[in-house]
Amino acid sequence: MKIGMNMLLWTNHVTEEHYGIVDEIKKTGYDGIELFLGEGDEKLYSSLGSHFSNINMGVTCVASLAPDENIASPDSKVRAAGFDKLKWSIDMGAALNAEVICGPFHSSFAHFTRQPPTREERQWSIEMLQKAAEYAAPTGIILAPEALNRFECYLYNTMADLSTLVEQVNHPSLGAMYDTHHANIEEKNQGAAIKCIAPHLKHVHISENDRGTPGKGPINWDEVFKTLKEVKYDGWLTIEAFSTVIPEFANAINVWRDFSPADEIYKEGLKFIQQQLSN
Numbered sequence: 001m002k003i004g005m006n007m008l009l010w011t012n013h014v015t016e017e018h019y020g021i022v023d024e025i026k027k028t029g030y031d032g033i034e035l036f037l038g039e040g041d042e043k044l045y046s047s048l049g050s051h052f053s054n055i056n057m058g059v060t061c062v063a064s065l066a067p068d069e070n071i072a073s074p075d076s077k078v079r080a081a082g083f084d085k086l087k088w089s090i091d092m093g094a095a096l097n098a099e100v101i102c103g104p105f106h107s108s109f110a111h112f113t114r115q116p117p118t119r120e121e122r123q124w125s126i127e128m129l130q131k132a133a134e135y136a137a138p139t140g141i142i143l144a145p146e147a148l149n150r151f152e153c154y155l156y157n158t159m160a161d162l163s164t165l166v167e168q169v170n171h172p173s174l175g176a177m178y179d180t181h182h183a184n185i186e187e188k189n190q191g192a193a194i195k196c197i198a199p200h201l202k203h204v205h206i207s208e209n210d211r212g213t214p215g216k217g218p219i220n221w222d223e224v225f226k227t228l229k230e231v232k233y234d235g236w237l238t239i240e241a242f243s244t245v246i247p248e249f250a251n252a253i254n255v256w257r258d259f260s261p262a263d264e265i266y267k268e269g270l271k272f273i274q275q276q277l278s279n
Contacts, residue, residue, distance in 0.1 A: 002032060003237050005269075006036075028267055037061050063101050068081060082105075107121070125155065137172075146176075147186070159193040176197050178197055206273060216260065216268075221276060
């Protein structure tokens, strides 16, 4: 397993100005970083990718869809806009030499109809993700949609639900991701949830219940790591933690305070994961 650090702790738009942070993450002992694909062009992401490659840092990405890009929408024009955004995300990921693009892109983040998901909504999402997986195939990028908790998403909340999505898309370029924060809210048992999604598991977010330093909260980490070893998961373990450093992004994800100092999160978080893997 490789250990990564999500740059959303510092910024939602990585540029050359953040190379110092990336270099420090590398020096601390991480294998790679994770970037949010929100803005920028191919020239920027190609330049970033070259730098990360030169310092031997692997790259994964997070992508999301706005309400007017919802691939589960009954409006075909909105679905088409969502597919265009997914293609753009894949193109930027390819410029970065990314291995995985993860995130809740099966639908729009924090968009609700005030009703449970319908069969039609899920089918529209499946159809668009099949097209996205086909588009991603030549790049070698794996798409790993993410189930979110009920306060951020209604289409897919659990690993049982997410596994049906992956099975119906049925494409080798699309798997699934597991996030310990969301599972802590939605699942009865982290171990059982990991086993459920194990056949499709391509990415893991290590995220504490409060989005602070992993290992400092009530998540059953022993069970998480024990089960990941049992299912022989061998992909990325990426710390995802948030802060108030970018106000507009913090507001979008309902972050109203800093949960832990950034230095503590990435330094102590790495030590915690390494200790868990060595047990």
